[in-house]
Amino acid sequence: MKLFYSGNSPYARRPRIVAREAGLMDRIEEVDSGPLGGSDSVLFNHGPGGKVPGLLTDNGVYLCESLIICRYLNDLSGGSLLPSDPKALEDALHVDGIASLLMDSLFTRSRENRRDASEQSPGVIKIEAARAGRTYDELEKLVGGFGDTVHLGMTTIVAALGYADWRHASDDWRSGRPALAGWFEQIMQRPSMDETKPIF
Ligand SMILES: N[C@@H](CCC(=O)N[C@@H](CS)C(=O)NCC(=O)O)C(=O)O
Incomplete structure (x- = not known):
């Protein structure tokens, strides 16, 4: 492949x-x-x-x-990155959905920020900044319930937060969100996360 x-x-x-x-x-x-x-x-x-x-x-x-x-x-891979237990599966998909919308929101705002000033929409930037803020807060609440087994939702969170560090450093998403910050630091020790991190 x-x-x-x-x-x-x-x-x-x-x-x-x-x-x-x-x-x-x-x-x-x-x-x-x-x-x-x-x-x-x-x-x-x-x-x-x-x-x-x-x-x-x-x-x-x-x-x-x-x-x-x-x-x-x-x-x-035989379903290795989603739990087979029905409730655990729902929880993993719940997280993947929230992380997906964070990624879309961050990407939309970044693209808007990079447009020529005459083409930018301050309205879009404001809406997406608020959406990202709410999403970081939600992940801060959820992260305590994560187990040690990596699932698809976790991979999406890492990709989204790594992007936030690159394109939206001023969001300072770690500030006031110690659980999420600690979880991210820990999971970044995995070779899969480290090898793929953005370079900037
Ligand atoms: N919804 C798509 C989004 C993919 C996407 O927007 N990729 C960007 C890079 S981050 C891209 O290839 N942009 C090139 C372009 O817009 O021409 C997905 O989930 O794969």
Whole structure:
């Protein structure tokens, strides 16, 4: 399989962590596809999106969208990154949903911040900053209930918070959220998290 990514993409980081945690790296070649956005990108050989991540399966099928790729990798590993207990599964999906919306919110605001000033929407920036703040607070409440076993929701939190450190350092998400900060520091010791962290 080939996993198309770019170095600091939080969306691409998700399946990159999942592939490592699921023990699938011996079956995956990671293809650095940056810089993104060019009309001649190699990504257009595989579909209309031109985005990372993308996964070319051994059957030659191209999968896009981080959620779908993570689901596929989890299935390939026999479901190693989602609990089988029904209530624990709901809890893991609950966390993955919240972390996903944090990632979308952070990404939307970052893209807005990088637009030319004449094209920026202060309204969007304000709405997304408030959404991110609420989401950090919710994760602070939830993190105490996490066990030691890594699941998909945790991988998404790491990708989102790592992106926040890069693009939204002024959010200072650790401030007033000691449980989340401590959990993040701990989980970043794992090779899967460390090897994929953004460089800035
Ligand atoms: N919903 C997509 C979002 C992926 C995405 O927006 N990736 C960005 C990089 S972080 C990208 O490839 N941007 C290139 C472009 O917009 O042309 C997912 O979950 O995979």
